[in-house]
Amino acid sequence: xxxxxxxxxxxxxxxEWAKVEGxxxxxxxxxxxxxxxxxIVFVELPEVGKTLNSHQTFGVVESIKSVSDLFSPLAGxxxxxxxxxxxxxxxxxxxxxxxxxxxxxxxxxxxxxxxxLSASDYQNFLxxx
Amino acid sequence: MTILKTSLHxxxxxxxAKMAPFAGYDMxxxxxxxxxxxxxxxxxxxxxxxxxxGEFFVIGPDAxxxxxxxVTNDFKxxxxxxxxxxxLCRENGTVIDDLxxxxxxxxxxxxxxxxxxxxxxxEWISSQVGSFDCQLSNLSDDFSLLAIQGPKAELILRDFGIxxxxxxxxxxxLETTHEGEKIIVARTGYTxxxxxxxxxSHHYAKHLWDKLIFNGVKPCGLAAxxxxxxxxxxxxxGHEINDxxxxxxxxxxxxxxxxxxxxxxxxxxxxxxPKYQLxxxxxxxxxxxxxxxxLNAEGQRIGTVTSxxxxxxxxxxxxxxxxxxxxxPADKKYLINIRNTNYEANFHSKAFVNGGHK
Numbered sequence: 001x002x003x004x005x006x007x008x009x010x011x012x013x014x015x016e017w018a019k020v021e022g023x024x025x026x027x028x029x030x031x032x033x034x035x036x037x038x039x040i041v042f043v044e045l046p047e048v049g050k051t052l053n054s055h056q057t058f059g060v061v062e063s064i065k066s067v068s069d070l071f072s073p074l075a076g077x078x079x080x081x082x083x084x085x086x087x088x089x090x091x092x093x094x095x096x097x098x099x100x101x102x103x104x105x106x107x108x109x110x111x112x113x114x115x116x117l118s119a120s121d122y123q124n125f126l127x128x129x
Numbered sequence: 130m131t132i133l134k135t136s137l138h139x140x141x142x143x144x145x146a147k148m149a150p151f152a153g154y155d156m157x158x159x160x161x162x163x164x165x166x167x168x169x170x171x172x173x174x175x176x177x178x179x180x181x182x183g184e185f186f187v188i189g190p191d192a193x194x195x196x197x198x199x200v201t202n203d204f205k206x207x208x209x210x211x212x213x214x215x216x217l218c219r220e221n222g223t224v225i226d227d228l229x230x231x232x233x234x235x236x237x238x239x240x241x242x243x244x245x246x247x248x249x250x251x252e253w254i255s256s257q258v259g260s261f262d263c264q265l266s267n268l269s270d271d272f273s274l275l276a277i278q279g280p281k282a283e284l285i286l287r288d289f290g291i292x293x294x295x296x297x298x299x300x301x302x303l304e305t306t307h308e309g310e311k312i313i314v315a316r317t318g319y320t321x322x323x324x325x326x327x328x329x330s331h332h333y334a335k336h337l338w339d340k341l342i343f344n345g346v347k348p349c350g351l352a353a354x355x356x357x358x359x360x361x362x363x364x365x366x367g368h369e370i371n372d373x374x375x376x377x378x379x380x381x382x383x384x385x386x387x388x389x390x391x392x393x394x395x396x397x398x399x400x401x402x403p404k405y406q407l408x409x410x411x412x413x414x415x416x417x418x419x420x421x422x423x424l425n426a427e428g429q430r431i432g433t434v435t436s437x438x439x440x441x442x443x444x445x446x447x448x449x450x451x452x453x454x455x456x457x458p459a460d461k462k463y464l465i466n467i468r469n470t471n472y473e474a475n476f477h478s479k480a481f482v483n484g485g486h487k
Contacts, residue, residue: 041439
């Protein structure tokens with residue numbers, strides 16, 4: 001199973017990654033997640049401007065045979081969504097950390113980023129699965 | 130309950146298949162990619178291990194008459210060495226299972242049933258023998274079953290030296306010997322493509338599997354199998370048909386032959402006014418899934434999606450749905466509710482994909 005974990009990103013136990021830049025965070029799904037899901041064929045994302053609580057469902061990714069909710073790792077307001085990945089969901093399989101980012105949010109509480117896992121924490125978490 | 134394994138379990142693990150429990154067996158869901166596996170079957174050839182399915186033999190002078198009595202389709206008048214698809218119904222017309230019966234001889238019939246229903250079917254069928262002069266045996270554990278499906282399947286099996294007649298149309302069957310092993314070859318399948326199912330010993334199946342994989346036939350899992358059957362709109366027990374509906378509720382009227390002298394469920398089915406109707410729907414965007422609500426244009430709930438997937442061939446979400454017949458909209462306008470939003474669905478009078486079977 002493919003399992004690339006870039007060290008500069010933060011992670012969640014829901015297999016999402018977060019790129020923190022000040023009070024803006026870009027969110028996507030991890031290499032482990034895309035590999036476990038298989039061929040991703042549908043992505044649904046929220047409207048720009050939507051307010052999300054942490055752990056709130058913000059969208060779905062669907063493989064041919066499964067539907068998985070996406071959970072916002074942090075509370076914030078949706079600044080942008082990636083229309084490219086909505087039009088070409090297979091990007092999630094090909095470039096989970098690159099062109100397949102899903103949403104950017106503006107944090108309501110920037111200190112919440114301390115709750116995220118580091119790359120090594122996420123690696124350790126995967127080894128327990 | 131211990132999890133069962135087919136004779137090819139190790140071969141699946143060696144191919145790094147994603148495994149999952151199905152009907153009590155640890156079965157391969159997918160090997161590489163569901164998309165690739167579906168397209169291999171549509172364009173070339175793929176092989177499925179379906180050894181979890183059940184095999185019953187009916188032997189004796191009344192074998193054909195008995196099978197004809199328990200199924201709704203016409204088995205008696207089928208030619209020798211032909212297979213017949215049929216529901217198996219109770220007296221009240223509800224569906225116990227669907228099966229394929231293979232007419233091997235005037236006194237020998239093979240019945241192949243769904244893995245999840247082996248125990249239920251065995252109990253039912255063996256309780257119906259009565260005065261019919263035939264013996265039943267459940268040889269499900271003794272047989273492996275490989276489905277070799279796709280337009281290149283015939284060429285590949287002929288290349289292997291499996292001898293079947295030049296004229297061997299869809300639903301033909303043959304008992305033959307190959308490399309010293311007795312096998313049953315049927316031109317049947319569940320993909321809509323041309324293809325074969327080979328019933329054999331476990332030993333032979335392992336050998337045939339390895340040879341097929343070595344010759345570039347793609348190993349395909351149950352996920353691809355489900356997409357393939359939904360694309361061509363074949364029903365699956367537990368989805369479109371179940372213990373509470375009759376064949377007439379699920380678009381299987383063509384398998385109920387009222388002209389037959391008698392069969393179990395005939396009088397109930399003759400009097401029955403179907404409650405449900407099976408419809409084929411697709412979406413321009415989004416993927417319908419089992420359990421999603423189906424509504425009419427006015428937004429009233431009229432039914433439920435029984436099978437849904439992304440079609441690999443059409444690239445659209447496709448669904449089979451059971452709707453209440455009395456509420457079937459004359460304008461053929463349907464909505465499917467996905468996560469609290471209603472999406473307009475396209476109504477299809479034909480299957481989403483035309484399989485290439487002969």
